[in-house]
Amino acid sequence: MSANMTTPVGTASLAAPASDAARSGLQQTLVTLVRREFWEHRALWIAPLATAVLLVVFALFAHGHTHIVVNGGDVGDQPFSARQALAFSTIAQAVVWIALNVVMVFVLSFYLVDCLYAERRDRSIYFWKSLPVSDGLTVASKLLVAMVVVPLGVWALAAVTHVAISMVFAAHSAFGQLPQHLVAWNTLTWLRVEFLLLIGVILGALWYAPITGFFLLVSVLARRNAVMWALGIPVLVPLLERIVFGSHYIFTFILYRSAGIWDILANHGDLKFISDRAAEGNSHFNMPPLDALLGELHFRAAFLAPDLWLGLIAAAAMIYAATRIRRYRDDT
């Protein structure tokens, strides 16, 4: 070792594999920690998967005809044009993603509130802490699950589900249970919509980071009934404000934190082009395929929104606090 100290080349060649080993060790630890989360919280993968299967099963039993009502006017049974069919398909693509995301939001909320609470409740925290895993890495693994692994997994699952549903619809259409021309497929359009949804995944993960941080903080602080604290605070605090001061600033703020970014993305609701086009002509269903949104949404404004970044700073503070509290929490 001391011989190597005098030769910089030797030191460098020794140091490189060591840091490689440390990196692969860290990577392996993180992968193990993430897998652990899915062992404990099986709902994380079972619930979205079950929902996806249910959607495909529903598609299997779908039958009927297109009966379009636009602006209250019944336009009756009409064969879809290729463009209409494509628009229909992209809407289905987004609906599948949204449906799975609704399930995901429920599952992830319960997961986040439980993940630092359950280990204290069953005292298993002493087992986890007997292993060389830092509190920072532990909390990081839970964030990775909630902000990256599950949202991306659900996004991929939604894509597969939509392909499956499209195939089922195509088969139905071929056998006459659904009207001809209902199903259209355009790989480029499909990919463009998936890309759009992926940006939605990223934007959502960033925008909801403060809520993630809040749930983690409740999880690490609650002595009992973590779920009640997590739901009770956002319900009771605005109610208290209303009763005591008669104002509703906190309620407005919570509302804004739950949907505000989509408003910015949609340029404060200026997406009339969809309804305008849908109402064009002789009030046919005339909506463009969703990938047309790529040119209309305000990604730049959304990603540069100061509130997004302020929220991330608040989230970082709450996550750091949760990590520190887990380090010295001692209530068993």
Next chain:
Amino acid sequence: MTAVIEARGLTKAFGAQRALDGMSFAVQPGRIVGLIGPNGAGKTTALKAILGLTSFTGDLRVMGLDPRSQRDELMREVCFIADVAVLPRWLKVSQALEFVAGVHPRFDRSVAEGFLKKTDIHMSSRVGQLSKGMVTQLHLALILAIDARLLVLDEPTLGLDLLYRRSFYDTLLNDYFDKQRTILLTTHQVEEVEHLFTDIIFINQGHVALDSPVEDLGSRYQQLTVSSEQAGAARALKPFYEQQVFGRVAMFFEGRSPAELSALGELRTPTIADLFVAKMQRATP
């Protein structure tokens, strides 16, 4: 060799109550140390301080590291079982092995599997399906397969029947312990494990009441059993504790020469359990 654990003035207060009140002690490598004290004496708090699980004041070095600021490094060298029921119920046996293998660079999976083969534990079982004794066996198999320098056990056999307790300590002594390792153990069942210890530390009300290698106890402490006629003469030599035993009196002395005492009655080295009772009764009148 430098001490594995070195504590000076270890203090921890919960409000007005001091769980640790300036405790000082050292644990040398290659020893099996019994940390013994009545309920609420501060045993668990001391262990938590050593393992970096709680804040404290004073000076404490474990394997030369500060458990407050260097806990993550420390946990590579140190293993502990805090209490029997800490493995989560949802964990499968196979997952437990996979997890420890994934996060601990010094875990030898084949060693753990070897231990488990000697039990009735199945790889596909969940912890929730195992009996209390089996959970402890599983935990022990995981911990003993880690090549750690210091093993800390806090009441590891609490709530287990005699057979499990016996096999727990047999495994610990025969399959694990060697001169490179140090074991720090707390237990209520002192009689059962006193043959195991190389050193004992008695603690009471956050203080160290006694800290000694077991082999030195004989030269420091004497238990003299005398008839009631001799009791007065024996009492003059200032025993620190005495108790009635079948019409005779057992007296405990510290630092008396055996020659002085043996003339008065039956002399022997007290057992750790008897010494503990004697020391604790004196400390809490």
